[in-house]
Amino acid sequence: QVQLQESGPGLVKPSETLSLTCTVSGESIGSFYWYWIRQPPGKRLEWIGYLYHGGSTSYNPSFKSRVTISVDTSQNQFSLTLSSVTAADTAVYYCAKWLPPTRVFDPWGQGALVTVSS
């Protein structure tokens, strides 16, 4: 079955760039939609952006120009970079597959806690 796993640094300094990678197994990321979603402490889940059709991307306007999602199809991975981070970017970051027919996220990665602190 499809499995996703996030990886990357757990601590990032303010004003620097957060980078995470999602490794997908069991399915090619050339198909479907692959999201980055985050959950700040005590707040609701929030989508950051997504990859679709193996290379196209769409981003949440709330993140303006700070976010980039890239893909490495040879490794079946997609990555998130978020620049100029602040403490407000402290969150658990998830990658997840979105299913167009049912319009739900399933499955999810285990999540990666990223703390922004000096």
Add this chain to the structure above:
Amino acid sequence: DIVLTQSPDSLAVSLGERASINCKSSQSVLYSSNNKNSLAWYQQKPGQPPKLLIYWASTRVSGVPDRFSGSGSGTDFTLTISSLQAEDVAVYHCQECYTSPCTFGQGTRLEIK
């Protein structure tokens, strides 16, 4: 963007009793083309990612116990656990994807009384 508001924020129910969580949408999420509501429910246990329980407002995912049920249409939805078990302690989230972007409710924490 559509705003989902869950109630209550937290809930304590005795084992074996019924638990109900509500989710209200700021606009209808009913597709007239297929008469389906783009509303899903997830269960999130501590240290784990959300797990999909129900989609199309009332369709249970394979393997989810039948004590979990979803109901509602348009803007008002309910997740019901008919007989609370200890393993049901979790935070429950509703999610809509009527149009882009998909949005989530703020979550409801369910505990044992």
